[in-house]
Amino acid sequence: MSEKRRDSRGRILRSGEIQESNGRYRFKYKDTLGRVKCVRSWRLDASDPVPAGEKPDVPLRELEKRISKDLDDLVAPEGGGFKVVDLVEKYLSLRRGVRPSTLSGYKTVMKLLNNDPFGQVPVDKVRKIDAQRWLVKLQTDGKGYSSIHVIRGVLRPAFEMAVDNDFIRKNPFEFDLGSVIYNDSVKREALSREDERKFMTFVREDSYFKRHYDAFYILFNTGLRISEFAGLTLKDVDIENRKINVDHQLQRDIGIGYNIRETKTQAGARIVPMTKEVSECFKRIIAKRKKLKVEPMVDGYSGFIFIDKDGHPMVAMHFENFFRHAVAKYNSIYKVPLPKITPHIARHTFCSRMAAARMNPKTLQYIMGHSDIGVTLNTYTHMGVEDACEEMSQIDKTGTAIRVIS
Secondary structure, eight states: OOOOOBOTTSOBOOTTEEEOTTSOEEEEEEOTTSOEEEEEESOSSTTSOOOTTSOOOOOHHHHHHHHHHHHHTTOOGGGGGOBHHHHHHHHHHTOOSOOHHHHHHHHHHHHHHHHSGGGGSBGGGOOHHHHHHHHHHHHHTTOOHHHHHHHHHHHHHHHHHHHHTTSOSSOTTOSOGGGTSOOOOOOOOOOOHHHHHHHHHHHHHSTTGGGGHHHHHHHHHHOOOHHHHHTOBGGGEETTTTEEEEOOEEEEETTTEEEEEOOSSGGGOEEEEOOHHHHHHHHHHHHHSOOOSSOOOBTTBOOBSOBOTTSOBOOHHHHHHHHHHHHHHHHHHOSSOOOOOOHHHHHHHHHHHHHHTTOOHHHHHHHHTOSSHHHHHHHHTTOOHHHHHHHHHHHHHHTOSOOOOO
16 A cells, blocks of 8 residues: 655645645646646645745635536636637627617727737636726726726626636626726706706807707707607608607718617607797708708608708717807807707706606606606606795795694
């Protein structure tokens, strides 16, 4: 019977364990693919001291336990050989039917990972703290919260796929983003009535921007999404019955060009009623519309109401620029500047005004095209002191409050 092997402290070594000449321990094993692998540690178990001048490491027998569990559970060795960028690329290759804008976001994430050292880290080496530190670094380097939210939104399902396929045990990106990253995104607030009045008065009276007054007025008074607004055709606007048919949106994407898509949500397909003032705005816009020899057609749609100087349909970018330039000119003239104003803020302002006017939430949900009533109800929480003062004033006028007379 051969004598059992022992380490320098007289402890019996198990099969696969040896102590090297420099005192470090090594464990040799075969992975699930039959390849010979080795792990090393300066300590056999947790009670061993770390040699002077050496960094603390995981005890060899703790490593053995992990290896044994991985082998029993058939977890792929070394994360299946994937680096972070490889895993994300594999995950994205399985995505089908994504919107062009989403596809553009995927390309941005892949470019980031190809240029960032984090992308070259083996997936089985990424721990939760590594994922958190990387996202913190992105924000420190200037990435905004919304951008980091998108990035994490790609990596989390990619790592979940790795878990499902037994490449790794846990998803290191499974944590609350707000607990790690500061949300520095600007909240889109509705304009105050005074700021809306100042802006629209300026636009109406300005020699250049007055050409956009009717379009701005419609956006502030219908709550249409800007891509829905840009996609309106002559057939969609029923001026006589004051109704706007909304069942599509017009977009222009890099590499794709103009395209028609369904409304953002299933509830987005709707008939939006319009006031007399809005119908008058549409009348003027249609009357001034360019007479084209050949109407541009996009995915079977033609007769777009808003046409640019080159005879092409206008898209969201056009109107976003109109708003931005108008605000910039106003702020260059007046001492008290206006806040940022965009087509989406116009939509949010309309929703807030209707909420303040106590429109039935379900009716407002329908007009806005919200699929979830919660989105509509959240608008009610955006009312400020101006709305509160007006509510109290109405109580005084109507005598709604209970009065106690001594």
